[in-house]
Amino acid sequence: MLKKLLFCLQLLKAKKIYTFILIILTVCLYFLLSQLDVTEKLSNTIYDNFSVANIREPSPDIIIIAIDDKSLKELPIWPWPRNYHASILDFLTQAKARAIALNIIFKEITENDELLASSIAANGHIVLPVQPIISEMNYLDDTNTNINKLNIFSNIANSGHVTVITDKDSVLRSINLWGGFGETIYPSFALQLLNMTDPNIAKNYPNPHLFNNTGAWLMSVGALVQFSGYANTIPIVSYTDVLSGRIPFTIFENKIVFIGATATGLGDNYTPALAGYYQQMSGVEIQAQIYDALRHNKINIALSLNIVHGFGLIFIILTCLIISRFSPLAGVSLALLSIIIQFLFSFILFKGFSYWLPVSNSALVIICFMVIYTSFSSHIRLRDANRLLEARVSERTQELTTTNLVLEQEINVRKTVALKLIDSELQLRIILDNLYVGVIMIDEDGIILAANQTSSNIFLVPIVKIINTKIDDYFSYEPESESSVQDIKFNFLRIIEKLTQEYINTNVELIAMRGDSTGLLVDLSFNRFIRENKVLYACLIRDITQQRQAEKLTHEFVATVSHELRTPLTSIKGALALIKNSILDKLDERSKKMLNIAVRNSDRLLVLVNDILDLQKIQLGTLTFTLHPVNLVSIIHQSIELSGSYINELQVYVNFYTSDDNVMIMGDDNRLIQIMTNLLSNAAKFSYANGMIDIYLENSKTMTTVKVTDYGCGISDEFKPRVFNKFSQAAESINRSKGTGLGLSITKTLVERMSGEINFYSEYGHGTTFYFTFPLIESLHE
Known part of the structure; x- marks a missing residue:
């Protein structure tokens, strides 16, 4: 039966008839x-x-x-x-309100x-809601007196109905x-206003x-209101604030005032036609919105x-004809x-012409046609x-067999390569595990x-x-060497930051904290590399430990020898100075020259010994400082005099x-003078004759x-990283004097030991x- 139906459809398609039937x-x-x-909700x-x-923004005068x-x-x-x-109402009359919409229905007589x-009569610009059907009230009497009393407001004010109809x-x-x-x-309440x-x-x-006198509620053809905004977009003041005088007169001058109930359980509330907005508006705010829409002709006509x-x-029809001429996907x-x-x-x-x-309905029908037509065509x-696919599958099956x-x-082949890689990785692991140094890989x-x-x-x-x-x-860090300049606790991120700076060595000496609560002195070196777009470090x-112990013994030996050399050198220097001062005039030129050479060399050798002793004290941690308030100006003058x-x-x-x-700092007089004389002698050594410092x-x-x-002559870029290294000397010294490279x-x-x-x-x-x-003494006190 299904095959016959499909055959018929094919025949109809050949004659282009089934398209018109579907339309x-x-x-x-x-x-x-x-x-x-069906599509009313949509x-x-x-x-x-x-x-x-x-x-839109509501009118500012409402x-x-x-x-x-x-x-x-209250x-x-x-x-x-x-x-x-x-x-x-008297208050609003005095405030010169332009018009008043009193949205309160008076059902009882008082x-x-x-x-x-x-x-109401004194104002003359008040709109009241139409009174409810008299038969619904319980105030009737034989003389209709109460009816007349209720009409007292209608006779002196304009009335409009407040009935609204929701979907x-x-x-x-x-x-x-x-x-x-x-x-x-009656006109609506808003229209009457x-x-x-x-x-x-x-x-x-x-x-x-x-045009139509049917006796029923009538509606203007397709009148749809355009709300100017959500709830509370129109300014609202409390009734008792106005009644008690807490609101000034000026706020109501030339304003259109709506009076009505918004309290919970009092009055009606409605949901406006705004997508995604579910907060209800009170009846009085609805009437104000309707008035604003009428006033600005914001009424859509269905x-x-x-x-x-x-x-x-x-x-x-046009869409169906066009669809039938193309493929299902198109x-x-x-x-x-x-x-x-x-x-x-x-x-x-809607937007431009208010229609x-x-x-x-038409969109849903087009979808239905599209589904039916594309289903049969497909x-x-x-x-x-x-x-066609069956034929190709047969061909591909043969190809896949060969490909398999x-x-x-x-x-x-891949399995063989994988086994070789495993062997290589195992060999590399054995080599790494048997290295004399420890190797760890860390991330950023x-x-x-x-x-x-x-x-x-x-x-x-x-x-x-x-x-x-x-x-x-x-x-x-080593407490005895690093505690004065930084925290004892090691910080990897701070080390990496320093390693990226210029002139900073990649080697760091630290204490390795072991599992048995002991420490081991180690040297760390970091190498940065990138793998799979990630920055890693090989440490x-x-x-x-043994190297440092040997260095310590060496330093102690050099210090002892240097100390033993300084005493005879001091005696030799004194003797040479005595000879120079007493008999220099009696010597011939050759003897004078030899004596001057001996004095200069003894001075140089004594400076070298003193520098070596200071260096050893620094390395051994025995260099002492006597810190007290010092006038830096006086130190500089003394240093100039000593280096003169x-x-x-x-x-x-x-x-x-x-x-x-009077520049006061906390320091050691002798060490500050030593700093200044070193810098002055260094500057003089690299200055031209008749130059200035x-x-x-x-x-x-x-x-x-x-x-x-x-x-x-300045310092070359190649030598800058080694300026503060031990025994480093620039080759560009202008003057003849050569130093020790330790100054x-x-x-x-x-300088660093004195903060x-x-x-x-x-x-x-x-x-x-x-x-x-150096920090000033005042800042140290703070």
């Missing part, structure tokens, strides 16, 4: 959906989303006086006496009605501009009673069913494009494709990713426990510049800086400036 069925489906209101959702695009929860709390007895409302009526989903979209009971037709404030605009909304159906049919795209065009056209009408054209195409054989061979955060057996032996911790721990947990750990003979001999002149003669003393709030500048190294250590900093800058061929800084 006719689609048109019938459209009218069926229109009758059943249409409402689209309308609500369109409404969001029309949100304000609401709300009978809110606060008012009921005036708990309800209903309130009419004299309250009379007071409010003794203050005449007082309220007097206030099936309880959302307020349309409004009744005119309505009433029997033959009595518009008649009072803007009569020329109100003429745009004529009374339909002139097109008649004839226009809607005509537009829908045109789009449906048909789907065209159907979606048609639906998008319909919605865009509907939105343009509402629902297109949900079935026929798939059948032909299956036949090739893949098996490749898999065997200092987490250990891998380690060899030597590292485990150094830390006395199994490799398994080392992995995924922080390197900071295994090292600390080599070398045990230098050497500087004069090299024909160099010294200038000292300072703006303060400038000394600058500069102060800030907390620090003082001394700069020693020469204008000699700047000792100077740097002395100072030293550095330099130099331009090759134009001179050099060495500068050091």
